[in-house]
Amino acid sequence: MEANNNKMEAPLRKKVCNMCNTTTTYKNWSRHLRTIKHQKNDPDSTIEPRFHEKTKEKIRNRVSKPRKERTQKPHRVFSGFQSSLFERKKPNIKIEDNTHKKSAFNRKVLLFVVNKREFKDINQFLNYSRGIAEKKILGYLKEIGNLKINISVVCRYIKRKPSHENFTTHFTTENKCFYTTTNFNEFYSNIKTTVQKRKDVFIAKGSSWIFKSVLSMEINMYKNNSLRGGSYIELPKWISLKKAIDIPKFEGETNISINAFTHDNGNIVPLQLCKVERETYIDLFYLSEENKEYYCLIKNFSSFCYNVTRPNSIRNNIVTYSGKNAVRVFYEKLKKEALYIAKNYFDINKPMVITKEQEAEFERTNTCFICERSFNESPPTYEREERDMNINKTKVRDHDHLTGKYRGAAHSICNLKYKVPRFIPVFFHNLSGYDAHLFIKEFGINTGDIKVISNSEENYITFSKVLRYEKLDPVTNKTVFEKIELRFLDSFKFLSSSLDKLASTLEKEQCKHLSRFIENKEQSDLVKRKLAYSYEYMDSPKKYNETSLPPMEKFFSSLTGKHITFDSYENAQKIWASFKIKNLREFTILYNTLDVLLLSDIMENYREVSLGDFKLDPAHYFTTPGFAWGAMLKKTSIKLELITDIDMHLLFEQGIRGGLSQCSTRHSKANNKYITGKCEQPGKYLLDLDANNLYGWAMCKYLPYKELK
Numbered sequence: 001m002e003a004n005n006n007k008m009e010a011p012l013r014k015k016v017c018n019m020c021n022t023t024t025t026y027k028n029w030s031r032h033l034r035t036i037k038h039q040k041n042d043p044d045s046t047i048e049p050r051f052h053e054k055t056k057e058k059i060r061n062r063v064s065k066p067r068k069e070r071t072q073k074p075h076r077v078f079s080g081f082q083s084s085l086f087e088r089k090k091p092n093i094k095i096e097d098n099t100h101k102k103s104a105f106n107r108k109v110l111l112f113v114v115n116k117r118e119f120k121d122i123n124q125f126l127n128y129s130r131g132i133a134e135k136k137i138l139g140y141l142k143e144i145g146n147l148k149i150n151i152s153v154v155c156r157y158i159k160r161k162p163s164h165e166n167f168t169t170h171f172t173t174e175n176k177c178f179y180t181t182t183n184f185n186e187f188y189s190n191i192k193t194t195v196q197k198r199k200d201v202f203i204a205k206g207s208s209w210i211f212k213s214v215l216s217m218e219i220n221m222y223k224n225n226s227l228r229g230g231s232y233i234e235l236p237k238w239i240s241l242k243k244a245i246d247i248p249k250f251e252g253e254t255n256i257s258i259n260a261f262t263h264d265n266g267n268i269v270p271l272q273l274c275k276v277e278r279e280t281y282i283d284l285f286y287l288s289e290e291n292k293e294y295y296c297l298i299k300n301f302s303s304f305c306y307n308v309t310r311p312n313s314i315r316n317n318i319v320t321y322s323g324k325n326a327v328r329v330f331y332e333k334l335k336k337e338a339l340y341i342a343k344n345y346f347d348i349n350k351p352m353v354i355t356k357e358q359e360a361e362f363e364r365t366n367t368c369f370i371c372e373r374s375f376n377e378s379p380p381t382y383e384r385e386e387r388d389m390n391i392n393k394t395k396v397r398d399h400d401h402l403t404g405k406y407r408g409a410a411h412s413i414c415n416l417k418y419k420v421p422r423f424i425p426v427f428f429h430n431l432s433g434y435d436a437h438l439f440i441k442e443f444g445i446n447t448g449d450i451k452v453i454s455n456s457e458e459n460y461i462t463f464s465k466v467l468r469y470e471k472l473d474p475v476t477n478k479t480v481f482e483k484i485e486l487r488f489l490d491s492f493k494f495l496s497s498s499l500d501k502l503a504s505t506l507e508k509e510q511c512k513h514l515s516r517f518i519e520n521k522e523q524s525d526l527v528k529r530k531l532a533y534s535y536e537y538m539d540s541p542k543k544y545n546e547t548s549l550p551p552m553e554k555f556f557s558s559l560t561g562k563h564i565t566f567d568s569y570e571n572a573q574k575i576w577a578s579f580k581i582k583n584l585r586e587f588t589i590l591y592n593t594l595d596v597l598l599l600s601d602i603m604e605n606y607r608e609v610s611l612g613d614f615k616l617d618p619a620h621y622f623t624t625p626g627f628a629w630g631a632m633l634k635k636t637s638i639k640l641e642l643i644t645d646i647d648m649h650l651l652f653e654q655g656i657r658g659g660l661s662q663c664s665t666r667h668s669k670a671n672n673k674y675i676t677g678k679c680e681q682p683g684k685y686l687l688d689l690d691a692n693n694l695y696g697w698a699m700c701k702y703l704p705y706k707e708l709k
Contacts, residue, residue, distance in 0.1 A: 148176065466485050615634070
């Protein structure tokens, strides 16, 4: 009996886990390997369970024989920790068997799907799939060149009792460029971090879904043609072994971002791209000639690469149309463009990228870069809201949602208000007149609200068309509706002069849009002025087929009562010959195209000057007076006191003068005793005063802004 007791009290064999610094029995060893603590410490599953040789043989036989998959019933207590033996790497299972692919556009778009048995942990699944991803990405890189890649991890969630409803969601990363110099380990590590963050954000929203398992991973790869090609080339040994290593080191020591490019069969290929865009950056071009290698400085990157405004490397072509239902076609084209902008720009929200230097700058600064006030003060707009004072003063990091770049330290409320507006401005020159009525009638036929600000029933200051579109919420994976506004503005209310006079003020370097459309220098010199057009002569569609310009007398305008000058007519003839125009239809299309390009350059130059001087964008205003009012408030930082007394308001209105005015003259005769010598009559003297710039003088005087009585 005593021997039996000693046998029962004999200590059990222990096993030590070096990863977790934990001691457990051999019996509980497999259970320990399935715990969350161990899976976090050993994400690559380097420690295998200890089995008896007979058990190992059973497992080998089970793997080698194809059997129908069985759904494993979860343990009542350890359902969240349980993992199957088949979720570990097995040397006799090929990686290729777990993937399938789809391609499109001559293999310029490729999708790989990694299908595995369900994993209970995302990191464990990503670690297992790393080799598959590396093989596919590097292989495709050699096949077609530089890539853009995003990875989506498909997970399954289950609802709490009693419904037990299943729900599948995707945690997708943003598109990342992958070049020959990209470090795959660092690239994949960032992917893992992003996926985990997306999962944490989903859980933090407080839904009742419980993470169940990982189903698969989708690797989406696209050919990256952002620099006219981007073919794959093997780097020279001296670059791969020396220079490409020196550049990151130099960036870290000097706080300068460096991009290096080369060429391959006429295509521009990036050799080294900076990971963090700093305030100072340098673009270099690598050349090799007769066993000599050297770098050249790229002074103008826009000239170095042609202008691309679409992700698919296609320029935004000018759309022209002549025929029936022109307004309807115009609206449909504009709507299509607006929805493209909304989905590709307005709905982008990239995570913030901030360097150590920027983080240190954020800690040091005491001024909001948006409202330029101290963090001890509230923003100007919210000074009255005492209850939100502490919230308004909170210091936060502001970043651009389109690029992810850190912009500066800001008040919390300034950060929330400083966002991309949900409208697209559309400028017409002299829109407020009759032209606006054409669009209002057509917009009324289509669905969506119309907003109008008008002076009268005939004259509109601005009008807007509201468009609705569907988009997929990346978190809930459900369809939601968003709105975007097409805002039609009159450029004449900002620059009240003819298009011809406004175009004559532009310098050569300011005609950016015109220069991109017309690259020939001879033609460019001819079109830097408004083209003459015979409005009243073009009264029939048949005249569009005429093969020559109308006579000079046909360009008479009854509206102005003037003929065009000989110089303008001669310029029109030169343009006809230089552009090889065949008929008046082509001449009309060119006339409209040049008007649009000139107006684009005029308004962009006006916006550039306004942003430089006042840091205000005229495209956010309706007229010049409104823009001037905003500039005054920004420059003076005045807090205006609102007028609440109706009598005081009427007093100000009565002081407003405008329209026709006249100066009444009176006859007066002087009696200057020093000149006439007539002393018996009272003396009378005349004083002549002339005041210049009365309007400017009045504008320089102080105006009341508070304590009005």
